[in-house]
Amino acid sequence: MQSGGVEFSLLSQAARPIPGLAGARKLLRDGVDADLLLTLAAQHGVRPLLLRCFAGIDWEGVSADLRQGLEAFHKRHLTRALSLTDELLKSAAALKSAHIPFATFKGPALAFELYGDLASREYADIDLVVPVELMEPAEQALAGMGYFSSQGDWAFRQAFLRHQRQYALVRDERDAAIDLHWNFSSVALPFPVVAEEIWTTLGATRLGGRTVPILSRENLALLLAGHGTKEAWRRLVWVCDFAMLIEQSPNLDWLSIHRRARAHGCGDAVLLACAMAAGLLETPVPHALKAVVERSCRVRRIAKRLIDRLRTTIPEQVRREPLEDALLCDRLSDRLKAWITLGFTPTPSDYEALPLPPSLWPLYRITRPLRLGVELVVKGLRRCLRMLPAET
Numbered sequence: 001m002q003s004g005g006v007e008f009s010l011l012s013q014a015a016r017p018i019p020g021l022a023g024a025r026k027l028l029r030d031g032v033d034a035d036l037l038l039t040l041a042a043q044h045g046v047r048p049l050l051l052r053c054f055a056g057i058d059w060e061g062v063s064a065d066l067r068q069g070l071e072a073f074h075k076r077h078l079t080r081a082l083s084l085t086d087e088l089l090k091s092a093a094a095l096k097s098a099h100i101p102f103a104t105f106k107g108p109a110l111a112f113e114l115y116g117d118l119a120s121r122e123y124a125d126i127d128l129v130v131p132v133e134l135m136e137p138a139e140q141a142l143a144g145m146g147y148f149s150s151q152g153d154w155a156f157r158q159a160f161l162r163h164q165r166q167y168a169l170v171r172d173e174r175d176a177a178i179d180l181h182w183n184f185s186s187v188a189l190p191f192p193v194v195a196e197e198i199w200t201t202l203g204a205t206r207l208g209g210r211t212v213p214i215l216s217r218e219n220l221a222l223l224l225a226g227h228g229t230k231e232a233w234r235r236l237v238w239v240c241d242f243a244m245l246i247e248q249s250p251n252l253d254w255l256s257i258h259r260r261a262r263a264h265g266c267g268d269a270v271l272l273a274c275a276m277a278a279g280l281l282e283t284p285v286p287h288a289l290k291a292v293v294e295r296s297c298r299v300r301r302i303a304k305r306l307i308d309r310l311r312t313t314i315p316e317q318v319r320r321e322p323l324e325d326a327l328l329c330d331r332l333s334d335r336l337k338a339w340i341t342l343g344f345t346p347t348p349s350d351y352e353a354l355p356l357p358p359s360l361w362p363l364y365r366i367t368r369p370l371r372l373g374v375e376l377v378v379k380g381l382r383r384c385l386r387m388l389p390a391e392t
Contacts, residue, residue, distance in 0.1 A: 005311060008310070011040060012281060021057050024053050038069050040314060045237030048115070081108060084123070085208055088104060088109070100134050103215055109212060118207075125178065160348050165182055185230065191328065192222035192226040192260065193223055201219065217249050221242075224242045225261065228242060228272075265328075268330050272299050
């Protein structure tokens with residue numbers, strides 16, 4: 001599939017906090033591939049923003065097929081959004097009844113807080129965070145609603161997934177999933193905000209006539225910057241979220257936010273989020289951070305590389321570079337520490353490659369680096385073979 005430079009430009013106009021209607025009109029007049037535009041909008045998670053933009057220009061220049069495809073999506077998405085919101089409210093009630101503190105982030109709450117209604121942002125599940133010491137009771141409370149782990153029993157998850165500091169829960173009879181967190185990143189990586197910092201400053205939002213706890217705007221800024229950087233900003237929707245937060249929160253103390261992230265070894269994540277929003281959506285960097293962004297050669301270099309990749313490669317074809325989530329680390333020493341930790345931390349792929357009985361699971365700390373080393377050698381040999389001249 002072609003990269004869709006014109007189509008991505010149109011998405012960038014549509015996805016700004018204040019849509020670029022004039023730019024969108026011009027690109028539509030010049031001609032776009034409707035099928036490719038829909039594909040890119042879906043993969044970047046910005047179909048609701050494309051709908052908003054086209055409605056703003058009264059669908060001028062939009063083909064009937066493109067309009068039909070977007071309106072069909074909107075009907076499905078609205079139904080899905082209402083269903084997930086209902087699940088969120090029921091989950092909140094279950095945790096409250098069990099006297100378990102929690103907060104929700106991303107999902108319906110983020111859509112409502114940043115975009116104004118439940119269907120103005122795409123999302124596929126519910127994210128909840130609870131104190132680490134209440135993780136097991138929280139899972140039991142959600143089990144009363146029919147949620148169960150799709151990742152193995154408790155012992156398996158403790159051995160192979162605990163380093164992620166989140167577990168996925170699903171329901172058979174409902175198309176719903178909950179990511180239950182006790183922190184926001186894996187143990188191998190620093191993150192701009194940690195769960196212990198959020199509980200005294202929680203905010204709240206009203207969904208379906210009920211109040212649910214959410215992160216404060218300052219902590220949300222740190223979370224969005226950290227999540228986007230961890231994922232190497234591979235989807236436009238993550239940039240949109242941060243740009244929308246900047247637009248809606250002009251009075252945030254951005255210097256304080258940056259200092260908090262830097263104290264965790266992730267100050268560049270906040271700067272990179274600002275640079276991505278400015279480079280792709282023309283969202284001005286907050287005044288307090290403008291000079292800091294301009295002085296950071298590392299941030300400007302990474303932002304240029306990631307923006308160029310977004311503009312020229314469709315998301316499904318982006319291959320994450322090895323350990324690319326270490327972009328979170330300001331310091332080389334932290335990146336090296338993350339790589340070493342990840343190299344020795346067993347994952348389900350290690351079990352799949354070499355199933356062992358539970359009594360031998362500690363051996364994976366030895367077999368994992370060996371397996372990864374062999375894979376790197378094989379990949380290197382294949383790369384060398386591809387570079388050899390073809391026989392004539």
